Amino acid sequence: MKNQAILPSEIKPSLSAFRNRQGCYHKHRHRYQLQQLELLQNSEKWDVPGQALAHILQTLDLRLVQSYLPPDRWAEIDFEARVIRVATDLEAQLHHPSATQRVLIDSVTHELAHWVLKHKPGRDGVQKANWEVEATVWTYQFLAPWWLLDGRSEIRAMQKGGLTERKQLALIYELSDWFGVTRSFMIRALELYGILEFGVLEYRKTARPRSGPELVKHLLEDSRRAVGA
Numbered sequence: 001m002k003n004q005a006i007l008p009s010e011i012k013p014s015l016s017a018f019r020n021r022q023g024c025y026h027k028h029r030h031r032y033q034l035q036q037l038e039l040l041q042n043s044e045k046w047d048v049p050g051q052a053l054a055h056i057l058q059t060l061d062l063r064l065v066q067s068y069l070p071p072d073r074w075a076e077i078d079f080e081a082r083v084i085r086v087a088t089d090l091e092a093q094l095h096h097p098s099a100t101q102r103v104l105i106d107s108v109t110h111e112l113a114h115w116v117l118k119h120k121p122g123r124d125g126v127q128k129a130n131w132e133v134e135a136t137v138w139t140y141q142f143l144a145p146w147w148l149l150d151g152r153s154e155i156r157a158m159q160k161g162g163l164t165e166r167k168q169l170a171l172i173y174e175l176s177d178w179f180g181v182t183r184s185f186m187i188r189a190l191e192l193y194g195i196l197e198f199g200v201l202e203y204r205k206t207a208r209p210r211s212g213p214e215l216v217k218h219l220l221e222d223s224r225r226a227v228g229a
């Protein structure tokens with residue numbers, strides 16, 4: 001289970017957060033899909049939507065820059081300046097730096113979602129929380145859309161059921177590699193589409209190890225990185 005990136009929000013998966021996303025998905029999926037297909041139809045050649053991201057940003061005249069952001073914030077959008085800022089130290093913040101590219105795509109798409117959905121800057125409270133749910137769902141739908149998943153052998157096997165957890169994870173790895181998203185992202189997307197039941201796959205296994213030799217090894221790797229060894 002190497003190469004697994006953990007987003008801050010994913011350390012403690014909560015059922016209520018899942019229900020919010022599910023509600024948002026059922027309410028808005030058709031509108032989101034239409035927006036996304038429109039963005040994709042004018043893009044250069046791509047196999048999965050993540051590959052079209054750079055071109056879409058260009059088309060929308062949104063610039064991507066690196067910037068020092070507050071801790072735990074990996075990207076943000078400046079609506080006025082039409083700029084998406086990505087944390088300069090993104091890689092150092094991840095437990096598994098090899099997943100940086102996938103986390104980057106997720107983070108940038110999330111900010112793109114705020115733009116497409118015309119969310120306004122500077123709001124707080126319930127409205128902002130709803131917007132975060134919307135942007136998150138939009139991102140799952142964009143990077144791992146159901147219309148690309150539907151009918152695939154991995155999905156059919158999961159729908160049929162009776163798979164061991166190991167086999168199920170292997171299929172999820174295949175899909176996440178194909179889409180260029182993290183495994184936890186893929187699991188979340190499949191939960192949203194009702195292919196996986198929420199929380200059935202063990203999240204702790206994909207999180208930073210808490211004790212034992214795995215943790216020691218992890219910390220050692222971290223400290224090596226810190227000194228550039």
Ligand SMILES: [Zn+2]
Pocket residue numbers: 110114131132135
């Ligand atoms: Zn957001």
